[in-house]
Amino acid sequence: MTRVLGIGECMIEMAPAGDGNYAMGIAGDTFNTCWYLRQVGDLALSVGYLSAVGEDDVSARMEAFMREAGIDPILARRADRTVGLYLISLNEGERSFSYWRANSAARTLADDLEALPELEPGDLAYFSGITLAILPPEGRLRLHAALARARSEGVRVVFDPNIRPALWETAETLRSEITKAAAAADVVLPSFSDEAAAFGDATPEAVATRYRAAGAELVVVKNGDDTVVVRGTDVALEIAPEPVAEVVDTTAAGDAFNAGFLAALLRGSDLSAACRAGCHLARQVIGQRGALVAVDEMDLGEAAGR
Ligand code: ADP
Numbered sequence: 001m002t003r004v005l006g007i008g009e010c011m012i013e014m015a016p017a018g019d020g021n022y023a024m025g026i027a028g029d030t031f032n033t034c035w036y037l038r039q040v041g042d043l044a045l046s047v048g049y050l051s052a053v054g055e056d057d058v059s060a061r062m063e064a065f066m067r068e069a070g071i072d073p074i075l076a077r078r079a080d081r082t083v084g085l086y087l088i089s090l091n092e093g094e095r096s097f098s099y100w101r102a103n104s105a106a107r108t109l110a111d112d113l114e115a116l117p118e119l120e121p122g123d124l125a126y127f128s129g130i131t132l133a134i135l136p137p138e139g140r141l142r143l144h145a146a147l148a149r150a151r152s153e154g155v156r157v158v159f160d161p162n163i164r165p166a167l168w169e170t171a172e173t174l175r176s177e178i179t180k181a182a183a184a185a186d187v188v189l190p191s192f193s194d195e196a197a198a199f200g201d202a203t204p205e206a207v208a209t210r211y212r213a214a215g216a217e218l219v220v221v222k223n224g225d226d227t228v229v230v231r232g233t234d235v236a237l238e239i240a241p242e243p244v245a246e247v248v249d250t251t252a253a254g255d256a257f258n259a260g261f262l263a264a265l266l267r268g269s270d271l272s273a274a275c276r277a278g279c280h281l282a283r284q285v286i287g288q289r290g291a292l293v294a295v296d297e298m299d300l301g302e303a304a305g306r
Contacts, residue, residue, distance in 0.1 A: 002266050003046040003123040005074075005116060006034035007143070008131035009106035010051055010062060014087040015290065022087070026065045027291040029130050029162050032252045036259030036281060038070040041297030045266060048072040048118060052109040054082035059105070074117055081105035095249070101134070110139035116146050121154025124262065128160040129178050133167035140177060148184060159185035159216075160258055163194035174198060183215035189258050192223040204229040220261065220275065222254055222282075228275050237272050241279040244287055252291040257282040 008030030014022040027035075034047050049066055053059035053075045062083055066073040084101030116125055125147055132140055151157050161178045168174035175198060182188045188211045195207040204221040208231035211219045218232035225244070230237040260281030264274035284295045 001044055001046050003048060003119060004034065004037055004262065004266075005048045005050055005119055005123065005125050006030040006071075007050045007109070007116075007125065007127040009084060009101070009104060009109075009134055010049065010066070011084040011086055011101060011104070012058060012062070013291065014085065016088060016090050025290065025292065026062055027252070029160070029252075029255050030126060030128050031066075032255035032291050033126060033160075033259045033262075034071050035069050035292055036256050036285075036295065037263055039295050039297060040259065040263045040281065045263070046072070048074050050074045050109065050117070052076040052078055052081075052105040052107075052111075054105050055079050056082050059083055076105075076109060076112065078105045078108055081108065095251075104134070107134050107136065108139070110135055110142040110146075113139075113142045113146050116150045116155065119150055119153075119155045122156070124156050124158055124266075125150055126158045126160075126258075126262070127181075128162040129174075129181070130162050130164055130167060132177050132181060133164060133174070144180070144184065151184065151186070156186045157184065158187040158189065158258075158262065160189040160254065161194065162191075162254070163198045165198065171198070179211075179214050182211045182219075186217045188216040188219045189254075189261070190219070190221055191254050192221055192226075195221070205231070218271075220278075222257055222278075224250075228279065230271055230275060232271075235271060237275065239272055239275040239279065242283060244283050247286050249289045250286050253282045253286045255291075256285040256295075 010028040010031040013025035013027045015025060017023040034049050037047050049071050055077050059082060063073045084104030086097050086099045089096045147157050159181050190207055192204045195201050201207045204223050207221045208219040208229055212231055221229040225241055228239045257278035261274045261278035264277035285293055
């Protein structure tokens with residue numbers, strides 16, 4: 001059975017419930033992708049999530065949430081920390097986010113990481129620019145080393161740059177760390193608007209060319225409702241997402257795309273079918289409010305086969 005190991009930070013989400021109260025949820029970029037990988041209904045896939053939590057009740061609740069979603073938690077426990085939290089504010093329909101994550105347990109996830117656990121050749125290790133941004137410099141080095149060792153043993157490394165400038169020390173560190181990670185990945189899944197802002201790329205093709213030149217095998221550039229651009233050795237594809245009737249909430253669109261894309265690839269779809277599956281899953285997610293929403297598990301196969 002193929003295994004996907006997500007690596008990163010999962011947080012508590014407080015979202016306005018509309019009555020002055022807040023509803024508590026659990027989400028985080030790499031975690032969202034793992035969650036959607038389980039939702040698309042491929043029982044031949046095992047999904048793990050590597051992170052760190054505290055020893056308090058809310059950490060236990062997060063762990064239970066992962067198990068209930070069919071994800072194996074692989075969590076270091078830190079007695080002196082707890083999980084990070086974000087709160088969504090709604091102002092005339094516009095969402096803004098406030099974060100309490102500067103001291104979160106997840107920042108220590110690589111503190112004693114020697115090797116990525118429970119991965120065999122052909123399995124996937126999945127991480128993001130947010131995973132790297134939250135780690136201290138020595139944690140980044142440990143994670144890079146563990147990923148490189150796993151890759152040399154046949155694990156495929158998948159990286160979403162998911163650029164969040166506010167999480168990085170400097171713009172220069174952001175660019176050098178993201179480039180280093182992409183260079184050591186088999187698949188890079190950037191979003192054009194983030195890349196254009198951080199690296200000055202004029203087009204999605206320029207994003208792909210830059211990461212290919214750095215050493216990435218395959219680059220899939222997402223671009224909102226615009227064409228997905230795919231570049232690799234002997235690969236040049238453009239896939240147009242189908243329009244959405246109503247964009248309700250784009251939170252986790254990119255994370256869901258990644259899940260649909262990877263799930264289809266793992267089922268043996270070709271790259272264009274995998275992109276269509278990614279677009280199809282993302283489309284369902286942006287039509288509903290929230291990061292983790294119900295999606296139709298049968299739809300993925302139909303989308304990929306179209
Ligand atoms: P992110 O959420 O990471 O910023 P994007 O905004 O590029 O990523 O969107 C990721 C994917 O979600 C796109 O490749 C596309 O498949 C889908 N998507 C996003 N916005 C729309 C939209 N308005 N209409 C249709 N699909 C969309």
